[in-house]
Amino acid sequence: MFKRAAFSVLIIVALACVSQSCAYRLDAASIPAGLKTINVQFFENNAPFVVNNLSQNFTEALKNKIRSQTRLSIVRGEANATMSGAIVGYSIAPVSVQATGTTSAPPIASASRLTITVTVKYVNDIDKKLNFDQSFSRYADFKGDLGTQEQNVIALILPQLTEDIFNKAFSNW
Template identity: 70%
Template structure:
């Protein structure tokens, strides 16, 4: 009779080896073996409030995430998959209000929130099994701050870009 103590781990190892032949896994990503290249198109900033370098920094953040977490080659033109979209929202809103000492002065924001929203379309072209991961979806993230936005804006944008690219990466490659 087989010893359960050794049978269960052996079965897990066997299943893991079988699964490796079907897909690629790294850092939670599960990518079909047929998927070798991706075209990450430039994400144009169509938000009502425009920051000059937001399109470039977001697009590069997304490419860096894919480069560092997958084996996919990022190419221009024809590819096994395409990721495209645009930045549709960039807003600064108050999240808490502070009263002033005078009756004539209006209240001021003691904390504010920077929110960035992107619309992303992910399409694969390898085979119909990969099509189940295709999507078009909006992703939105924010960061709260106090004080003047000018001195903090680029740091907040970098922080939000990391969060957005993680959400997009997980949706496209980790099936979350």
């Protein structure tokens, strides 16, 4: 009896998906058939505060995301699609403060937030309606001095940024 009920539910869900033109995919990447190559250009760091290796790390993280989750070949020069842009924001702000214990001293940040903002222009020559020019921001909170943990905090943010950009370009979300 249980098998019959489970099978019936499965059939109903499958029919509902078909009737609703359900296009959900587990891998979530939706790449037009003619799209074979992409040129991911170097993302310059144009933020007011420049971290030496941020441009290189971000550009490589984005390329690795595309390499690992698509069939696209990353090329230099002419390609079916191009992704370009710049790092335009790198800011640190307090998210919580604590008293210093004296009335004359100002409160200090007990936790801070690092936010990185990237502008991305995606041009898809195969399917022009997928083109976009948009900013993406992500952040991570940290305690203490950023100097000793900056690379670790950046390493938390980059996968989030590349996931957002990847989803916008290839998942039609």
